[in-house]
Amino acid sequence: xxxxxxxxxxxxxxxxxxxxxxxxxxxxxxxxxxxxxxxxxxxxxxxxxxxxxxxxxxxxxxxxxxxxxxxxxxxxxxxxxxxxxxxxxxxxxxxxxxxxxxxxxxx
Numbered sequence: 001x002x003x004x005x006x007x008x009x010x011x012x013x014x015x016x017x018x019x020x021x022x023x024x025x026x027x028x029x030x031x032x033x034x035x036x037x038x039x040x041x042x043x044x045x046x047x048x049x050x051x052x053x054x055x056x057x058x059x060x061x062x063x064x065x066x067x068x069x070x071x072x073x074x075x076x077x078x079x080x081x082x083x084x085x086x087x088x089x090x091x092x093x094x095x096x097x098x099x100x101x102x103x104x105x106x107x
Contacts, residue, residue, distance in 0.1 A: 005062045006053050012040065018093055020071040023063045025081045025091065030057050037090030052090070074099070 002019035004012045014022065022038075029036055035056040042049050055061065065071075076097040085091035 001066055003064045005064070006055075007059050007061070010053060012051075014093070016065045016067045017071055018096070019063060019065065021073060021077050021081055021096075022091070022093065024073055024078055025085055026055060026061065028082070029085060030055065030061075033057050036085050038085075039090055039092050055091075 001013050002016045004014060004019060004022070006012070026038070035054065037052050037054050039050060039052040042051055074096060076099070077094075080094050080097060081091065084094055
């Protein structure tokens with residue numbers, strides 16, 4: 001279980017795999033100087049409901065991972081998350097797409 005810390009005051013627990021993909025999208029948007037929202041559902045033990053934060057290049061954000069090794073990224077998931085981040089609703093954690101089936105050559 002990883003942790004995203006926003007502006008030193010808000011922490012969000014997210015599994016390492018989705019957190020690695022979110023980090024990739026968030027860093028790419030911040031490198032380009034883009035601001036955007038991120039919304040998520042709160043777990044029942046935190047009162048349910050939804051929360052949102054606003055990312056901008058001047059807000060500190062840290063990512064901490066439980067796993068010590070780098071997580072391989074799924075480019076299809078990165079594209080899906082980027083598409084969400086660029087939408088009016090902002091970034092939300094969409095499910096990871098299944099990998100495309102391997103193409104077979106005809107003989």
